[in-house]
Amino acid sequence: MKSLEIVGFKRANLGKKDAKALRLDSYVPCVLYGGTEQVHFSAPAILFRELLYTPEVHIVDLNVEGTTYRAIVQDAQFHPVNEMLLHVDFLELQEGKEVKMEVPVQFVGVSPGVQQGGKLVTKLRKVKVRALPENLPDSVQVDISDLELGKSIKVNKVVPQNYTILTNPLAPIATVTIPRALKGQANG
Numbered sequence: 001m002k003s004l005e006i007v008g009f010k011r012a013n014l015g016k017k018d019a020k021a022l023r024l025d026s027y028v029p030c031v032l033y034g035g036t037e038q039v040h041f042s043a044p045a046i047l048f049r050e051l052l053y054t055p056e057v058h059i060v061d062l063n064v065e066g067t068t069y070r071a072i073v074q075d076a077q078f079h080p081v082n083e084m085l086l087h088v089d090f091l092e093l094q095e096g097k098e099v100k101m102e103v104p105v106q107f108v109g110v111s112p113g114v115q116q117g118g119k120l121v122t123k124l125r126k127v128k129v130r131a132l133p134e135n136l137p138d139s140v141q142v143d144i145s146d147l148e149l150g151k152s153i154k155v156n157k158v159v160p161q162n163y164t165i166l167t168n169p170l171a172p173i174a175t176v177t178i179p180r181a182l183k184g185q186a187n188g
Helices: 016-024 045-052 180-187
Strands: 002-010 027-033 039-044 058-064 067-078 085-092 099-108 119-122 126-131 140-143 152-154 172-177
Touching: 002 045, 016 027, 027 045, 039 045, 039 058, 045 058, 045 067, 045 085
Parallel strands: 002 058, 027 085, 099 140
Antiparallel strands: 002 039, 027 039, 058 067, 067 085, 099 126, 119 172, 152 172
């Protein structure tokens, strides 16, 4: 799993007014929990570009005034209108303690249904998994080489390796839809 460093500065005041002032200076208020104590800090907004605006999952090396923590992003809040990053929650990774995280789905193989003219429709882009930090996968591989026209592949067809899938096993990951042109040929 890729790692990314974010350098932050401890926050002395934790009110709404102070958080607003931080955002005006292009800083994002953050909190780190899951360890012995909660750490409230802020970090420059530009550092979050590679972390949040990508489908990939990262382990974050947080450097808060010289103290380093290994963490994952648990939640990010955005402004409903201008999409500005408002707040980020980090979960500290600890040895031997499992964490839950959403991991992107990656398709492997070629679907016969697509070769026959069908369209692959992705229903789930991410799957929730639980694993020890060292076993967290970069992505969940989904084999679509058996996917026929009009069929779908569900979460329970994915074979987990050193992690547990928490997403509903009956939820479809992808479907091959039959285009109108092929439906017309079948009826005609």
